[in-house]
Amino acid sequence: MFDLMNINPGLWVILAGFVCALIPKSEATYYVRKLILIAAPIFSAWLIFTIKTEPSVLGGFLTVGPVELTTMRIDNLSVVWGYLFCLAGLINGIYGLHEKCRITDSAALIYTGSAIAGVLAGDMITLFIMWEITAISSVFLVWKGGDRAYAAGMRYLAVQVLSGVMLLGGAVMVAESRGGDFMFNYVGLDTPGGWLMLIAMGIKCGFPLLHNWMQDAYPKASITGTVILASFTTKFAIYALARAFPGTDILIWIGAVMTCFPVFFAVVENDLRRVLAYSLNNQLGFMVCGIGIGSALAMNGVVGQVFVHVIFKGLLFMSIGAVMYRTGTAKASELGGLFRSMPYTTVLCLIGAGSIAAFPLLAAFVTKAMILAAALENHLWVPFAMMLFASAGVMEHSGIKVPHFTFFAHDSGRRVKEAPWNMLLAMSLAAILCIYLALPIPGGGYHLLYSLMPFEMEYAYKPYTWDHVVFQLQLLFAAIFAFTLLKRYKLYPAERRAEIVDSDWLYRRVGFGAVKWISAMWDRANIHVSRYRTRVFDRVGSRLYQAFSPAGSMSKAAPSGLAAGLTGGMLLLTLLVIYVLGA
Structure with a gap:
């Protein structure tokens, strides 16, 4: 049935x-x-x-x-x-x-x-x-x-x-x-x-x-x-x-490295969708690190971070997608000033940017801190410091760079329509969730998110403590100050129109070059083999022609006694073989 x-x-x-x-x-x-x-x-x-x-x-x-x-x-x-x-x-x-x-x-x-x-x-x-x-x-x-x-x-x-x-x-x-x-x-x-x-x-x-x-x-x-x-x-x-791998120690260090290295590439990348792809890699690092820690607090932090991450990362990709839909580009060097013609998209993108940066009252504030707290509880000082650096880094490239170069910065002169209604509706739903799931509402807000978490903890995690709020604001405003200072003195990396290559250089440049070299060597070897084969075949063919052609040595007349002598010799050889084998 x-x-x-x-x-x-x-x-x-x-x-x-x-x-x-x-x-x-x-x-x-x-x-x-x-x-x-x-x-x-x-x-x-x-x-x-x-x-x-x-x-x-x-x-x-x-x-x-x-x-x-x-x-x-x-x-x-x-x-x-x-x-x-x-x-x-x-x-x-x-x-x-x-x-x-x-x-x-x-x-x-x-x-x-x-x-x-x-x-x-x-x-x-x-x-x-x-x-x-x-x-x-x-x-x-x-x-x-x-x-x-x-x-x-x-x-x-x-x-x-x-x-x-x-x-x-x-x-x-x-x-x-x-x-x-x-x-x-x-x-x-x-x-x-x-x-x-x-x-x-x-x-x-x-x-x-x-x-x-x-x-x-x-x-x-x-x-x-x-x-x-x-x-x-x-x-x-x-x-x-x-x-499959909760509490696997190697994941702590893999995750910590994942949080850090994308920051450097995202800072110099011109394509804003690639910036968000690097930011995605950065956020995954927090989750991998939490899985490696493996405690109930860390695993709940991973679950919560995954949940809000899909929402705010989707919101950021949707906002840049809406800009690309109207302008035809996602290059930071070709955008700017769009807050004038796409104000709703601007506000929604800022909510996504604040969420990924873990501003208080926005999504990641109540989840990412659980992973950091779990690292401190287990005395993982180096991974904690690496994740702290990465938290400031994500504020710089996703929290500031993406909305700044898209909607503010210099005026690109583009005057376009606002995003289509369905895009605005989808982005609004994600933005509402980014706010609601971070609010300290009894029975709702982040309590609703925490109720979904699968692992029992000895105590209920409280994100809105004085220490946590002040520390997070200090971290975020330090990142904002650093960005402002670098822009003011023109020390911030310029947006390069070329595509930035990182470890894929190994197969895009070195690997491709190696394939080209092997191909060239193979072609040269084939040429030499072909030449040698031609010479050998020509020489063998010439000798065979000399022997078996109508004018060759095998076609010349020979005395009749020669054939009789050869036949007799073969009979003698056959008798000797039989005699030896018979003995």
């Missing part, structure tokens, strides 16, 4: 994506697609709410050969990501209402659904399948960005598929060490499979030197596509890390 409550809710969103792909393209069916785009995440959220009647609900059991699959697990950890991805799917759907491309609508739904199904997966095989579907579906959002996006999309797809292959290999090795158990629980680094899975997840959430696919693909995707891409892939990987 068909049981709606025994099917992973994300699968319905994937099905909706395929339905959108099959609907004929016309003016009438446009509204049908948009209705499905909005309704599917809402339906999935309702299913999650309805199914989770206990702390942990398992379902969707399948037997594939000797493997037992649990395709649905809704517990206190996965449910937060499930609700979050449904919320992101809804906001992204509203933001993309002006988008008339059937491929974008279909890919967005399949991508959203696979992310929801992935975080609600109970076994590693289902996790892998959804891991790969997110990669395949999301690449279409990159390719819709135009001609320059094709190569970036191919690189993006190659990296994502490689991550999935490594995840599957690691999962098989881990399951073998467990006696065939494929349940997706704590993995750890006790087996080679665990290390392989860690690297696979590290690729998807942008570990240092494995992160360049974000800065490469996200800015080249379509306007709507970039917003959607920023919501799911990396946060899916953060969920996988939180499930």
Whole structure:
């Protein structure tokens, strides 16, 4: 009998994506697609709410050969990501209402659904399948960005598929060490499979030197596509890390480095969508570090930070996307003065900028501090200092640079229309959540956010203490003062029109150069081999011609006695052989 409550809710969103792909393209069916785009995440959220009647609900059991699959697990950890991805799917759907491309609508739904199904997966095989579907579906959002996006999309797809292959290999090795158990629980680094899975997840959430696919693909995707891409892939990987590797010490240092190095590239980057991609990498570092710490306070901070991060990072990408939609560019050197013609977008962008910088009464203020407090509780002084530096850095490049160069700075002379109503509505919803989830409202505000957190703590964390508020304001105003001082004395790095290359230099320059050199050497070797082969064949052919041609030595007349002598010699040799063998 068909049981709606025994099917992973994300699968319905994937099905909706395929339905959108099959609907004929016309003016009438446009509204049908948009209705499905909005309704599917809402339906999935309702299913999650309805199914989770206990702390942990398992379902969707399948037997594939000797493997037992649990395709649905809704517990206190996965449910937060499930609700979050449904919320992101809804906001992204509203933001993309002006988008008339059937491929974008279909890919967005399949991508959203696979992310929801992935975080609600109970076994590693289902996790892998959804891991790969997110990669395949999301690449279409990159390719819709135009001609320059094709190569970036191919690189993006190659990296994502490689991550999935490594995840599957690691999962098989881990399951073998467990006696065939494929349940997706704590993995750890006790087996080679665990290390392989860690690297696979590290690729998807942008570990240092494995992160360049974000800065490469996200800015080249379509306007709507970039917003959607920023919501799911990396946060899916953060969920996988939180499930498989909590308390893994190496993640503390990986995360700390992730928070710091993007700051330097974001400062000199001209493309504001790339700036936000670096900022995304920076924020992921806080989450990875919190997972490495592994305490209840740190893990709750990770969950809270993931939740608000999807909202305020989406708000920033949406605001820059709205500017790009009206002006045709996201280059800081070509923008400025847009607060005159896009005042609502300006205000909404400032709310997103204040949220990511963790201003009091804005989203990250009540979540990022939990990770920092957990680092202090565990006496991790160096990682704490690195995250503190990164907090000031994110204020500089995302909190100040993005809105400053977009809406203020010099006047670019552009006078454009305000963003479309659907973009303003999506940005307004995100901005309202950024404010509401940070307010100290009894039974609401940040208390509502804290009620979603999965781990029990010995005490309730209180973000609005005198020490925390004053310390955070000191940090933020110090960053503002530093930016102002550098701009006043013209010491702030100028916006370069060239594309900044970081560790991808290894494959874009060194790797490409090595391939060109190997190709040239191969061509030269082929030329030499070809010449030598030609000389050998010519010489052999000449000798054969001299021997067997009508004028050759084998065609000349010979005395009849020669043939008789040769025959006799062969008979003598045969008799000797028989005699020897017979003896």
